[in-house]
Structure formats: C-alpha cells, structure tokens
Amino acid sequence: MSITTDVKEGLAAAVRKAIQAAAAKGDLAIDGLPEVTLEIPREKEHGDYATNVAMTLAREARKSPRQIAEIIVKHLDTSGSYIASFEVAGPGFINFQLDARWLGEALRSAEAEGAAYGRLHLGAGEKIQVEFVSANPTGPLHVGHGRGAVVGSVLANLLERAGYAVTREYYINDAGNQIANFAKSLDARYRQALGEEAPFPEEGYHGRDLVELMEKFAAEHGDSYLKKSAEERMAALTRYALAAKLEAIREDLTAFGVTFDVWFSEQSLHDGGELKRTIEWLQKKGHVYEKDGALWLRSTAYGDDKDRVVVRENGMPTYIAADIAYHKNKFERGFDRVINIWGADHHGYIPRMKAAAAVLGYDPDALEVLIVQLVTLLRNGEPVVMSKRAGELVTLADVIEEVGKDAARFFFVMRSADSHLDFDLSLARSRSAENPVYYIQYAHARICSILRQAVEAGMIPEVPPGSDLDLGRPLAEISPGFGRADLSLLNTESEIDLMKKIALFPEEVSQAALRREPHAMARYALELAGLFHPFYNTYRVITEDRGLSMARLVLVDAVRLTLKNALEILGIAAPGRM
C-alpha cells in the first residue's frame, strides 16, 4: 500500500517470528502471539522504528521487559529486511535502525505516482455521504458556516483520496416555520421598498440582504403583487428570494472551493409525499404514539433522553420528522455510511438522530456526526463585535474578500474541529512570515523556481509546454535522468528528514481520513514545508556536482509533488511563483 506500511509490517512480522521462535525453544513462556505494534520514536537516537512488545509481555512471561527484549532480539532474523541494526533500550524497547535504501524507494514511489501519490484503497468502493454546510437559505453564510464548509470539504477530499466513493451533499432547509417567517419578513421589506410603513415581524430576518432583494423585486415588478392575496404574494416573494439566496450561497461556496454533488430540498420531502409515508410507516411499526394531541417518536427506546414530537398538535410535522424522512432517503440511496457535519449548537441533536436511524432499522453507528466548535473572529487580536439581531455580521464572503480563499480555508481547517477557533483576520491577511499559508505555498514556489533553474542549467532536458513548472506531473516523467539519480547521495540529516516525511504521506492521509481529522493534513503540510525551508537555506540543489544535483532535484521534486497533493486535499492553490 505504501512504503511505510510495508516497512512496519515487515518489522512486525520479523518480531513476531522471533517471538514465535523464542517460545518454541522454551525461552519465553507465553501462549499465543501478542500484537506487535511499531511506532516512530520521538527521539531520533531511539532509531527509525521501535516496538514496546517486550513490555507488554512482561507479566505473562514473568520476566523483566529488558530480559524479554534481549530474548526476542536473540531470535531476530534480519536477512532480507531493511533492518540495519537494532538495540534494546530504555525500559525494554527494541529500537530499529533502518537501511537508508527504503527512503530512496519512498522517493521513487512519490515520483512514480505523482499526483496519485497518497491515493489509497482503504474504502474499497464503500459509499460515504458527507452532508455539510446545509445553512438556512434565509440569510447569508457567516463564519461559522465557513468552518463547517472547509472541514466538510477537506474531509470529503481525504475520504475520496483514501478510496471511498464520496457524495457531497447540501440539505436545503426550505420548509417549515422559518420559511413562513422568512415570507413575512420579505412581505414587510417588499412593502417598505414600495414606500409603505409595513411593520417588521418580531422574529423576522433583519439582514440587509433581504432589503436589497426586495428593492430589486419591487423595481422589477412594481406594486403588482400588492393586489394579489397575501398567500399568493408571499409564495411569490419566497420563491424569488429563495432562488436568489441559494444562488448566492452556491456562488460563495464555489468561490471558496466548496462544491456539492447533491442539493437536497427539504420541501421536496413534503411535496413528494415521502414525509407522509415515513410517518405512516412509523405509525404502522409502532415507533410513535399519541399524547396531548401530538404524535411522539419513541426515541428513548434507542438511547435518547426524551421522546420527541414528530407531528404537532396542529397537524404540522416538526423539523425532526423531515429529518427522519431525509435520513431514510439517504440510507435508501445505498450509502454505507453517512457523515453529518454540524455546528456545536446542534450537538444535543445527535442522540435523537441516532435514535431515528435505529428506529429506521439502520445501524446508528453508520450515521456519524462531526461537531465543529464555534469560531471567534478577531481583528488585531480583538474580538470582532457582531450583532445578529441588528443584522450586523461578518459574512463568509466578507472574510474571503478580506483574506483570500487560500488563507481563509487554511485558517478554518488548521485546528482540530472540537477545539474553539480563534480566526485572526489581520494575521490571515498579512503576507508575512506569521502567515502559515504562505509559508507552505512559498516552499512550493521556491521548488518550482529551482526546477526552472535546472531547466536553464540543462539538467532537465525536456521542458514541458508553458515551462512554468508549476505542473502536476512528476519530473521523472519528462526527465529520464531522474530515474538514474543516485539517491544514496542524500545523506544529510536534513535530507533524510525530508525523505521520511514524504514517505509518511500516504499514512497521514489514511489516518486523517479514518480519524475524521482534516486538520491533520494542514499540520502535515506545515511540517513538510518546515523541513524544506531549512534544507533550502543550508544546501544548494543545483551545483557543479551533477550527480548530487540530480539526486537533490529528485528530492525537491518529490517534496513539490507531495506538497501539491496535500494542498489539493486542503483545497488550497499551489502556486509556481510568488
């Protein structure tokens, strides 16, 4: 799968064989084989990989960990492996030093795979749906949505790269109370646009966007809608405004590098009768009961702390009713797994939604909810004051305009989702050393610059069309000399660190995907760039020594490809010049 997993599995197999041999000879009194795990030690002096298996065996084998480690090591067969040396150290670790050849192979596989480096087959075609953003179309997207949008889109990218069949979906809340409310707000704004003194609804949507929208509508249609019935008028205003708001949302998100495969309308569940059929099904199966004139879902039977109303006393279905129908629809579409990304203010909704999945006969674990904590917007270190009531808020579009798409995406995804996020606008905007986005992109641009120089120096014989070199292709494809480079010349600490980091990329993708931790990819990119810049400042790539130059060109090109792949997952540009 990847060179690091091969190496790890090879080491684990060798250790297992040694334990087996020791047990067979009676040196170790154990039944069965323990699980052998390999880790990369924090301290370099502790080798490339280490195992703690001797410590875990101590109790069973009734010997000290160090004794056990010595016994294992005595039976260790290193032939045909990458193991160059090993030692027993500390409280009973077995540390392995590897032959540097494996790093050369890692570099070659990064080069050979190019844009596909880090593509895995973990998912084996499993179908996963990621539903995210799903912001109410009644107002503009704000910063909180921005974080959810980036976390969702990076997670979807990661899962796709890990080999899952991913569907990105946006659930449009275009039904229910809030839409009625929306309609009343629109009606008031429409009348106001026509010069009437229409009262604004108590719980209305105060945003300026609706004022502008209705001014536009009034300009287009005049007062013709005042002559129609209130019902007819509000329906028309709502249709008009929803279409406009949704289009604006779609445009904002597209500009932000966030796209969806499916836009799913809540109203369509009402219109198509799916909602009604779901409620009937729940009734037939006895998952609901009547009380106080309302219809309740027995969600406590599946771990929720109270039962939930699905149909109100007045006969109107609640939000959860539609959501149950929606999730039924999701599973019926054949998704093996459904991941929802919600803001922290919705976390209390998880148990009832899991209960709903269980009621529907699906495994509640097939429904995952990723909670994204709140965002605090800062400017010059001070919180940006926002009043939702007065309609004063910084929208996502404002943020993108102020700091740019790349910086905004990076800042939204750089922290773990369950950590509150301080988003400092002034920092994100600064084109300076403090800004981690540019740090990463600059590494990429610097490498492209080196490669351009290499073309001029005649080291790379064939130049791709355009010759700007911010291409996605590995140079190995266009330069046969790369295949012959002697990578054993890469032996400084800086170069070895870089090679190790590159080798780790597929594993990073897999872990970030499986643990649902998109921020790990941001961190990885930062760390890889953080190894490149010191290398760049210490060593020259293009020198009189042609052999060394070629080896270093392979190295920096592999860094470039890996950075580009990481940035692609993050949805951030990898510029060839800055």
Place this chain on the structure above:
RNA sequence: GCGCCUGUAACUCAGAGGAUAGAGUAGCUGACUUCUAAUCAGCAAGUCGCAGGUUCGAGUCCUGCCAGGCGCGCCA
C-alpha cells in the same frame, strides 16, 4: 440540575498509553554580491486546571472536583 466540547510556554494551538512534552506568534541576538529573506540560525519560556485511581509506564484511560464555551422546545 443533566449532556457535549475545551483547559498544555506570555498568546494561539499540536501531541490515538511509551523513553528528555513540541510548533507558531510575541521577546531578545544574528544571516540577503547566494536556486525567491513570504526564508533561516540561535537564546529564553512548562506544578500539561486540581485531586485521586488503573498500569511496568499517564498530557493521553477511569472517577470526582474547579473554570470557560455550547446545548437541554409541539424552533431549526
């Protein structure tokens, strides 16, 4: 009151039970006739919220407290 998230350097945060807890920023000292200084080298900075427990080993797991955020609707 109950539930979820958070508490690690002055600040913002990494750190799936491992060995001496890391990075960036801010502070201080230095490096551009060099493949891009949007960079680099160095110095300084810690009772990992507190108290118990589990373990050969705990920032990491468990329990209880403390502090902050967010929820606990016939709103969505």
